[in-house]
Amino acid sequence: MLRSVILAASRSSQVERLVATAPYTRDVVRRFVAGAATDDALRVTRGLIDDGLAVTLDHLGEDTVTSEQAVATRDEYLRLLKMLAEAGLTPAAEVSVKLSALGQMFDEQLAYDSVRAICAAADAAGTTVTLDMEDHTTTDSTLEVLGKLRKDFPSTGAVLQAYLRRTESDCRELSSAGSRVRLCKGAYKEPESVAYQSAREVDKSYVRCMNILMSGDGYPMLATHDPRMIAIGEDRARWFDRGADRFEFQMLFGIRPEEQARLAGEGYTVRTYVPYGDDWYGYLMRRLAERPANLVFFGRALMSK
Numbered sequence: 169m170l171r172s173v174i175l176a177a178s179r180s181s182q183v184e185r186l187v188a189t190a191p192y193t194r195d196v197v198r199r200f201v202a203g204a205a206t207d208d209a210l211r212v213t214r215g216l217i218d219d220g221l222a223v224t225l226d227h228l229g230e231d232t233v234t235s236e237q238a239v240a241t242r243d244e245y246l247r248l249l250k251m252l253a254e255a256g257l258t259p260a261a262e263v264s265v266k267l268s269a270l271g272q273m274f275d276e277q278l279a280y281d282s283v284r285a286i287c288a289a290a291d292a293a294g295t296t297v298t299l300d301m302e303d304h305t306t307t308d309s310t311l312e313v314l315g316k317l318r319k320d321f322p323s324t325g326a327v328l329q330a331y332l333r334r335t336e337s338d339c340r341e342l343s344s345a346g347s348r349v350r351l352c353k354g355a356y357k358e359p360e361s362v363a364y365q366s367a368r369e370v371d372k373s374y375v376r377c378m379n380i381l382m383s384g385d386g387y388p389m390l391a392t393h394d395p396r397m398i399a400i401g402e403d404r405a406r407w408f409d410r411g412a413d414r415f416e417f418q419m420l421f422g423i424r425p426e427e428q429a430r431l432a433g434e435g436y437t438v439r440t441y442v443p444y445g446d447d448w449y450g451y452l453m454r455r456l457a458e459r460p461a462n463l464v465f466f467g468r469a470l471m472s473k
């Protein structure tokens with residue numbers, strides 16, 4: 169119920185104005201977002217890499233409605249990739265891209281041309297791209313774009329969401345050699361017709377999907393903060409004899425940093441997803457919807473002096 173309310177608020181420009189102008193929002197945003205500028209992203213990335221973590225960078229923004237915005241997003245990724253390479257931060261750092269930020273909702277060709285340019289720039293920088301997955305109405309077109317991109321940029325990664333009923337089948341399709349798949353639970357509000365609704369059903373689906381990916385020939389990227397899922401991931405890595413170069417754990421910046429360090433210390437590859445940029449609202453609200461404790465943290469920060 170609370171999750172539904174927060175996810176509905178994540179699409180409300182009125183609530184966005186309220187939250188953005190609240191006095192201590194900046195402190196809360198800082199916990200989950202690297203900063204507004206490309207230099208902030210680079211600084212945080214360097215720190216994480218020095219600590220033994222890999223990174224994927226997300227320039228915040230989604231549901232872009234003008235081609236100017238979409239082109240500006242593309243250009244920011246091109247600039248970022250160049251700067252990462254010049255700073256010697258690739259291949260440890262890669263980028264994550266939302267097709268909706270590149271214009272998927274109103275001009276699919278523009279979005280495709282832009283993500284292709286980003287993949288080419290990543291390739292030139294010696295790194296790669298993962299396509300974030302958004303709500304279920306975009307799954308087919310995102311996977312279609314992935315298929316086209318992978319012909320020229322085979323290491324382009326996909327994201328699959330365990331809460332969708334279709335995902336076990338998508339995992340089977342995408343568990344072939346060379347295929348990089350980030351498995352997450354899923355962060356959007358989805359109807360029962362397409363998605364499991366209870367946490368227990370989603371967790372069971374996550375484990376089934378993990379079994380398919382970890383026993384397959386691809387490169388699984390287990391994106392979760394859930395201690396049970398992580399423990400099962402460690403178990404499957406032992407069972408299927410997958411070392412640090414054959415799968416990875418992924419977590420979000422600011423969430424369970426001690427666990428990220430612990431896993432990296434045990435020799436696993438751990439990649440931190442680092443968002444940066446001005447357009448943090450939708451991202452932050454989805455993080456709040458996932459965990460009531462984050463809401464308490466946010467509320468306290470807003471109320472306190």
Ligand code: FDA
Nearest residue numbers: 300301327352353354355391392393394418419420441458
């Ligand atoms: P969940 O939220 O179910 O929490 C389970 C348990 O994990 C909690 O009970 C607690 O023990 C622990 N936990 C969770 N948050 C914690 C916190 N803040 N502090 C301490 N413990 C905590 N989604 C999507 O739809 N499309 C996408 O492209 C992506 N991409 C993506 C990339 C990466 C790297 C990650 C980690 C996640 C995504 N997601 C995503 C988000 C994902 O779908 C999901 O919403 C969140 O990861 C939350 O789900 P969890 O698996 O972490 O567990």
